[in-house]
Amino acid sequence: MSRPLVLAYPDRFSAAPGETVSFHVSCEGEQRFEAALVRLLCGCADPSGPGFKEVVVDSDLAGAYPGRVQPIETGSYVRIDDPDGRLAARGSLSLRALVWPTLPGSGEQVIMGRWRADLSAGYALMLDEAGRLAFHVGDGQGNAAQAVTERPLVQRVWYEIEGECDADSGFMSVRCDPQVTSFNSQVGPLGAPAGERAERAAAVEIAAPANTRFLLAACETAEDGRVVPARHFNGKLEAPAVHAAGAAVAAWDFSVGIGPEGIPSDHVEDVSGNGLHGTCVNLPARGMTGASWSGWTDSFVHAPSEYGAIHFHEDDLEDARWEPDLAFTVPRGMRSGLYAVRLRAGKAEEYVPFVVRPPQGTATAKALVLLPTATYLAYANDHQGTDAGAAEYLLGHAIMLCESDVVLAERRELGLSMYDSHADGSGVCYSSRLRPILTMRPKYLSPIASGLWGFNADLNLIDWLDADGQQFDVATDEDLDREGVELLEPYHVIITGTHPEYTSPGMLDALEGFVAGGGGLMYLGGNGFYWVTTFHPEKPHIIEVRRGEAGIRAWEGQPGEGWHASTGRPGGLWRYRGRAPQKLAAVGFAAEGFDCSSYFRLLPDARDERAAWVFEGIEGDIIGDFGLAGGGAAGHELDRYELDLGTPPQTLLLAASEAHTDGMLRVVEEIPVSTPGVGGTKDPDVRADMTLFTHPGGGAVFSTGSITWCSSLSWNGYDNDVARLTRNVLERFLDKRSLPG
Amino acid sequence: MGSGAESRNPLASAEDRARNARARFAQRSRAEVLELVDEELVAEHAANPFGRHSDRLGHVLAHLRRGPLAGKVVILCDQPFARYRLARLTGVREERPVPVGSEVYRTVEEAEHAVFRLRLKLLREDAG
Secondary structure: OOOOOEEEEEEEOOOOOOOOEEEEEEEEOOEEEEEEEEEEEOOOOOOOOOOEEEEEEEEOOOEEEOOOOOOOOOEEEEOOOOOOOOOOOOOOEEEEEEEEEOOOOOOOEEEEEEEEOOOOEEEEEEEOOOOOEEEEEOOOOOEEEEEEEEEEEOOOOOOEEEEEEEEEOEEEEEEEEEEOOOOOOOOOOOHHHEEEEEEEEEOOOOOOOOOOOOOOOEEEEOOOOOOOOOOOOEEEEEEEEEOOEEEEEHHHHHHOEOOOOOOOOEEEEEOOOOOOOOOOOHHHHEEEEEOOOOOOOOOOOHHHHHOOOOEEEOOOOOOOOEEEEEEEEEEOOOOOEEEEEEEEEEEEEEEEEEEEEOOOOOOOOOHHHHHHEHHHHOOOOOOHHHHOOHHHHHOOOOOEEOOOHHHHHHHHOOOOOOOEEOOOOOEOOOHHHHOOOOOOOOOOOOOOHEEOOOOOHHHHHHHHHHHOOOOOOEEHHHHHHHHHHHHHHHOEEEEEEEOOOOHHHHHHHHHHHHHHHOOHHHHHHOOOEEEEEEEEOOOOOEEEOOOOOOOOOOOOOOOOEEEEEOOEOOOOOOHOOOOOHHHOEEEEEEEEEEEEEEEEEEOHHHHHOOHHHHHOOOOOOEEEEOOOOOOOOOOEEEEEEEEOOOOOOOOOEEEEEEEOOOOOOHHHOOOOOOOOEOOOOOOOOOOOOEEEOOOOOOOEEOOOEEOOOOHOOOOOOOOOHHHHHHHHHHHHHHHHOOOOO | OOOOOOOOOOOOOOOOOHHHHHHHHHHHHHHHHHHHOHHHHHHHHHHHHOOOOOOOHHHHEEEEHOOOOOEEEEEEEOOOOOOOEEEEEEOOOOOOOEEEEEEEEOOOHHHHHHHHHHHHHHHHHHHH
């Protein structure tokens, strides 16, 4: 029997009293699992800190449940709706398309067809195991034939391809003709491969089981008694069409539907007039450059016909589609906070975090913790420890892998993060919360900085607020994107997490409006408000990010593919939309380094009478030379005050971090010319700035500009200057009347 | 943050002549780095495996940390804050890291230094 493993996900990240969260569980190696509801506090067992802390909460949900294994089908494709069997050809037919293959030679990949791979039944145009173009036909009775080119297709080159069989002549053929321009492929015309045609005699009838579906970018096969999609195509596909007897049976135009708001849809249009429309499954990337891309436009909005391609990946995943196993309806009066369903089966353990919000339209505290769930999604199940060769060089220490990282390495069906590349090397631009997310768990220690990161680092904030007796509500990025500033208005203070890197336009508008309306924002993180992020308008469980030509980016998109298909707007850094983080938070991303953390030293503004209250009870000039993340409150990623990038001129620069190593490096968007000396020992702009500014409307923003700040809060039994300073600011902001003028 | 993919495409480097130039660089760099290694340097790392290193140790570490994903030495954490081992990545997706030796380390600092010593040993072996 395999090692016990329990994995699960909720159908939503937050719920208010009266709302129900369902939990979808897969349990391997054990017959039953035990469930309990817990309130999460500290998620880290580090003996230097308070240790792991959770509070079991009585609930109807507690108890034993039968376990079962639930599979995940990864890989994107298009399913064609063909109720009349128009695509169930038996005689002559022709399949045509434009393709830009990205993994030829990595196994059989079906480009299009009505094909049962296990039976060799039907017809399909595909890449064979060697990456050669092949046209297969078969009757499912052991009679099959194929025409195959001699040489494999070359990756990232546009080809026009065709597979044809003629019942009258008894011949079948396949051909590929490169369509290389100076812009559209990995190589230009000078490096273009040659075309090819192959032909063979074949007296085989085409037949497949009646329920066989016609798919684009995959085919069907039987596995464990189920018919499932398989043999996924990796690469871009454009304008696939089926012809019979000289007439189009179907012709799909992927650019139909592109409008000013992008193409936030799974619908694929058949333009033949036969109504054989399709539906995308597992969210392949739309709005991608096609064979006719001219090189002179960056957006499908401006030239839809140049963006007629969809990029399919064998490891795309929109939704694990597991059945629910248990559900929890938030009872009236339940305290807002961060909770989890804890699942145990034998030695296996799983936590499924979710947020309980106050009743709709109300607040049950003056402070709100805004849990950066968009950032959790961007990093969801990241494989940087096992897939990224440069990771150790960046981190400045050896990669440390825990069991969760090994599970993620082995089980690719759990899907990728936006820090990963697909198997074909292309970047991941969508992330879904409808799957188990092992990196968003208490106890998870990330290979990044060998420990506290993201969700588990944010628990240090939750734990300190609880230990300090502070009252607070919790909401998520997704909530804020959907509800806007109205969600924030009942509060006096909004507190961010340690790394709210991914921000939607709606979130920024809401936070800016909240401060302008007199609210207090405590930005207790680093590298916040950095990437233009979209919550998919039709699929709230999905975020989209396009990484362009600037910023600290794990991958770089193809030329012309930097706009969000789900909005029709450009992606990339907020900085390059004219909305640098400094405009909201006074500080913005300046440097990153993960070898060790450092401390802040007070600057003259700390003695300004407008800010002296921040430092009440604090002696000396040094703050935070301790902590659970690298040994200091200034570390991992640092943000800097910068008037040129929009820091409000009235901002006070209270303190700055110092004594960083050369492992702490200036961010690439600030290095227009390659120069030496961009590390912490030589570059004066490699630092975290602690800032405070007020707004004439009564609002105020306090920023620490460091990811590790919150991981110092619990030091010395919560009795330390980082905690003291954070409390000073929180309590001052909570009392709106005393906000500094 | 972002640490970058190993390669745009596993097939892209199949006929990549640049590997010859990189191999030549590694050979020259290896010799230079080995000249910098002595007992004092190893002791500096043992005393402080994370951060704030001398320029000389930083130079050596920069060389040791480069290299392909396949074969990269990593730390496996069996029990957080209590039990660590060394392993090597295979460089193949879906494959578990392969344990290296049977030594168990009580702290991540000890494991980090063990990685350093192992890499120096491998570097000397590569240099012949």
